[in-house]
Amino acid sequence: MTDRNDANAAPVLTVRGLKKRIGGRDIIHGLSFDVYGGEVFGFLGPNGSGKTTTIRMLVDLIRPTEGQVLYDGKDIRREHDEALSKVGCIVENPEMYPYMSGWENLEHFAAMLPGVGAERIAEVAALVGLDTRIHDKVKTYSLGMRQRLGIAQALLGRPKLLILDEPTNGLDPQGIKELRVFIRGLAEQGVSVFVSSHLLSEIELMCDRVGILSKGRLLAVDRVDKLLARSTETVLWTASPAERALALLLEAGEAKLDEAGTVSVRMAREEAARWNRKLLDAGVEVHGIEIRQPALEDLFLELTEGDAID
Numbered sequence: 001m002t003d004r005n006d007a008n009a010a011p012v013l014t015v016r017g018l019k020k021r022i023g024g025r026d027i028i029h030g031l032s033f034d035v036y037g038g039e040v041f042g043f044l045g046p047n048g049s050g051k052t053t054t055i056r057m058l059v060d061l062i063r064p065t066e067g068q069v070l071y072d073g074k075d076i077r078r079e080h081d082e083a084l085s086k087v088g089c090i091v092e093n094p095e096m097y098p099y100m101s102g103w104e105n106l107e108h109f110a111a112m113l114p115g116v117g118a119e120r121i122a123e124v125a126a127l128v129g130l131d132t133r134i135h136d137k138v139k140t141y142s143l144g145m146r147q148r149l150g151i152a153q154a155l156l157g158r159p160k161l162l163i164l165d166e167p168t169n170g171l172d173p174q175g176i177k178e179l180r181v182f183i184r185g186l187a188e189q190g191v192s193v194f195v196s197s198h199l200l201s202e203i204e205l206m207c208d209r210v211g212i213l214s215k216g217r218l219l220a221v222d223r224v225d226k227l228l229a230r231s232t233e234t235v236l237w238t239a240s241p242a243e244r245a246l247a248l249l250l251e252a253g254e255a256k257l258d259e260a261g262t263v264s265v266r267m268a269r270e271e272a273a274r275w276n277r278k279l280l281d282a283g284v285e286v287h288g289i290e291i292r293q294p295a296l297e298d299l300f301l302e303l304t305e306g307d308a309i310d
């Protein structure tokens with residue numbers, strides 16, 4: 001994994017000051033970020049945070065109120081066709097004809113793209129692992145296969161960036177795993193992927209960087225490991241009397257006592273020894289300490305707390 005702060009890395013997608021106002025209400029409040037060549041960028045936010053609205057602006061389905069979207073330096077307003085030729089996108093469920101075969105569906109879309117013929121259709125079918133079933137009718141495909149056919153369609157025009165809106169929706173864990181492997185494979189071949197999700201855990205493992213969206217604002221954009229370094233560990237004490245341990249640890253932070261009698265509190269690993277001594281000095285018997293690594297999910301939930309119910 002390369003460090004995307006490298007000044008020489010060229011962005012495939014550049015977004016600057018992107019805003020959307022609908023019906024007098026600001027939905028998107030000025031997003032700015034870049035997606036670089038060959039990286040997988042996760043666009044994360046709870047339901048209703050504005051992911052789909054943003055993606056619609058990125059692919060020119062709706063017009064931004066303000067701001068700029070550039071693909072490979074080409075502005076989607078001023079150099080519309082050239083800019084959009086760099087991007088393949090699946091927003092929600094792609095339209096497929098169930099009574100036609102996968103191949104016929106791809107042929108249908110290829111007809112709109114100059115220079116895309118049978119050879120490229122065979123290539124994308126193989127790329128998404130549908131080569132053995134490509135001549136079967138789409139109505140016989142599983143959801144995962146339909147999804148892959150949608151991706152094949154988006155890849156027909158050899159885009160530099162693939163945009164996927166909530167691609168894990170409706171997939172079982174095996175399907176999610178396959179999608180992850182596939183997306184990483186695409187990135188390794190130099191195709192950048194922008195993938196949105198409301199469930200961090202499902203895409204954390206496939207992304208180089210993530211942007212966390214809440215109420216139309218990007219709260220953080222960084223590499224997964226750097227985001228993790230920002231969050232603190234949780235320390236769990238099994239001690240008795242547990243209530244006494246809780247009372248003391250409440251001085252350290254928002255300590256909680258669970259039904260099993262374990263007191264948990266978020267604190268840096270280095271702090272744990274000092275607080276443990278305090279417990280012992282106060283006559284609390286400590287039976288065990290566990291330091292739990294922060295999960296990106298915790299940081300995500302913390303940053304976006306309360307967002308989904310707004």
Ligand SMILES: Nc1ncnc2c1ncn2[C@@H]1O[C@H](COP(=O)(O)OP(=O)(O)OP(=O)(O)O)[C@@H](O)[C@H]1O
Nearest residue numbers: 022023027045046047048049050051052053054198
């Ligand atoms: N055409 C519209 N008119 C009015 N409000 C809209 C419109 N489109 C989106 N919104 C509002 O903008 C906010 C963001 O919606 P959006 O669909 O972009 O969120 P999302 O993050 O994609 O969520 P979800 O995953 O639920 O689709 C929501 O509060 C939604 O109600």
